[in-house]
Amino acid sequence: MDLPGPIHDFLLVFLGSGLILGGLGVVLLTNPIYSAFSLGLVFVCISLFYIPSNSHFVAAAQLLIYVGAINVLIIFAVMFMNGSEYYKDFNLWTVGDGVTSVVCTSIFASLITTILDTSWYGIIWTTRSNQIIGARFDK
Numbered sequence: 001m002d003l004p005g006p007i008h009d010f011l012l013v014f015l016g017s018g019l020i021l022g023g024l025g026v027v028l029l030t031n032p033i034y035s036a037f038s039l040g041l042v043f044v045c046i047s048l049f050y051i052p053s054n055s056h057f058v059a060a061a062q063l064l065i066y067v068g069a070i071n072v073l074i075i076f077a078v079m080f081m082n083g084s085e086y087y088k089d090f091n092l093w094t095v096g097d098g099v100t101s102v103v104c105t106s107i108f109a110s111l112i113t114t115i116l117d118t119s120w121y122g123i124i125w126t127t128r129s130n131q132i133i134g135a136r137f138d139k
Contacts, residue, residue: 008052018045032078040071 003011018041025038043066050059 003052011052015045015048018042033075036071036075036078039074040067043067043071 022038022041022045026035026042029035029038044063047059047062047066050056050062
């Protein structure tokens with residue numbers, strides 16, 4: 001799909017924000033049904049990432065398999081379980097939640113630091129391979 005630059009960038013930002021919000025919804029929502037629907041949003045956004053790269057069959061297959069089968073299976077399994085078990089002895093904050101928050105925040109901070117410190121314009125994989133292919137055909 002040949003999209004103009006600003007539309008392509010907007011699409012990537014929109015799908016990326018959908019992935020981030022859906023992932024946060026899976027982790028942070030306490031109701032398992034809402035968490036399963038957030039997982040469905042993540043699956044839909046991942047499958048829509050294939051469309052700008054002209055992989056329409058992969059997008060359709062991923063949409064049918066993950067959203068149509070796996071996510072529906074998860075929702076049915078959660079609905080068959082007794083919903084009152086999730087809210088018995090519900091503590092708002094535990095020690096494990098604190099440790100997990102610290103570990104996840106430190107990993108996130110290190111990833112952001114690595115992304116910001118990397119010179120992405122120095123990576124020339126595609127131009128180097130094109131030069132090698134062009135040099136072989138020029139002979």
